[in-house]
Amino acid sequence: MTTTLILIFLATFGVLDSAYLTYSHLFGSAACGDGSGCGEILASPYSKLLGIPLSVYGLGLYLAIWMTAWRGLREDERGDAIRIVSLLAVVGNLPSLFLLYLQAFVIEAWCPFCLGSAMLMLALLIVAWRAADRRDPGQSVFGPPLHLVVAPVMLAIALPIGIYSVVEAGIGGLIVGSRSQGREVVARIGDREITRSEVDAGIRMKLQETKDQYRSEWLDRQVLGAEAKNRGMSIRSLVQQEVYSKIDVTAGEVTHRWEQIKGRLKPGTTREDVESRIRSEIGRRKSKPALDVFVASLKKRFGTDYRPPASERFVIDPNPRGGPEKGSSDAPVTIVEFSDLECGYCARAHHAIDDLVKRRPKDVRVIFRHYPLNMHPHARYAAEVAACAQQQNGFWKVVDRLFANQNDLSKRAIWNHVEALGLDALAVDACVKSGDGGRIVQADIDEGDSLGVGSTPTFFVNGHYIGSMPIGGLDAVVDREMSH
Known part of the structure; x- marks a missing residue:
């Protein structure tokens, strides 16, 4: 009786665990909160099988175990029930081991709820197997009649899959409806039709600035x-x-x-x-x-603490092309800086960022992204030269030099700086003329445009839009992110 109650207890927690992960799949909520790897794992291609989240299959398996263990409360069915639970736990541990491998070596992120499920499934196997061996030494777990195994498994797995499919279809309908609203034409310029989603994307950053301002005033x-x-x-x-x-x-x-x-x-x-x-x-x-x-x-x-909602983070790949960065690669705070080498505010912000990295090298990771403004005639060319200098690990030296000499960023002055820094000017020039530097800069510009960047410097800290450099610097923002 005690063993059966333990199995029911473990299976109950398994049902709750897998049900919560299924809920997170359906509604896109952060299963484990910020800083965990749950989001990466739930969004990975390994999280589904035949379009159904693995947590749904897990929910079905736990329900099958729970139903079978419940039957074990009857003395005349306890032996078969325990052996069936052993068999189901063996089935459940195989994908658990594979998922542990994926988390460790492929996705390189850990989901506490997934780890909890693996531990529960292992515990079920150990408890049931030992109980079966004590009860009928030497008898195989494959002993129970086939219909006693197939019926509960098929019912338990089919039920959550069916429910999930129906609910997902309903939510999908709501999403489609929302997207159709986003395609609604709200303005026209000649033959060009402008949709609501296009307008919203264009003003997203301004809306974020306004919300942050009013929230700050309210607080x-x-x-x-x-x-x-x-x-x-x-x-x-x-x-x-x-x-x-x-x-x-x-x-x-x-x-x-x-x-x-x-x-x-x-x-x-x-x-x-x-x-x-x-x-x-x-x-x-x-x-x-x-x-x-x-x-x-x-x-x-x-002790007042405010943090922008996680739902308002901008989805950013901080360094998609392995570009220049400084600080610690595994720092808890990632700062993405869109900057212009001919912008005076950017030069001041650059010095502030340098100081921040020197003081807190293990706390921050800073990635530089190019965003030369059209109003600055020399900014684009300077950015391309700096991008090409990265091939010789000379990016930061060039950027430091150009920010310090913004009074003259003519081509002649830029090349004088490159030569004075001891870089291979011919190699940098060949890179610029080949268009490699231009492609890097344009890719940064395109990504900045897609985010709504319109001025420099613009900072994103762990995905949160900060805008220009705050008067007191970024220390308070870094502290806020680290505290969470």
């Missing part, structure tokens, strides 16, 4: 509200007391502003006439940074 207000509630006052009173009342406008600042504007004022206007307005203007300009500092201190005290 700031919640933090202020929590502090105001603790002090028994309104948010307005709290901000007035802790921020606005402490803003100091000095006489020197007023004088400096007066000197800037006095030539644009009406003749006869004195400093005393406008001093109040000047103080208000300077105070307003100082109030936003002061409020940000106060809110940041409250967030730190409350």
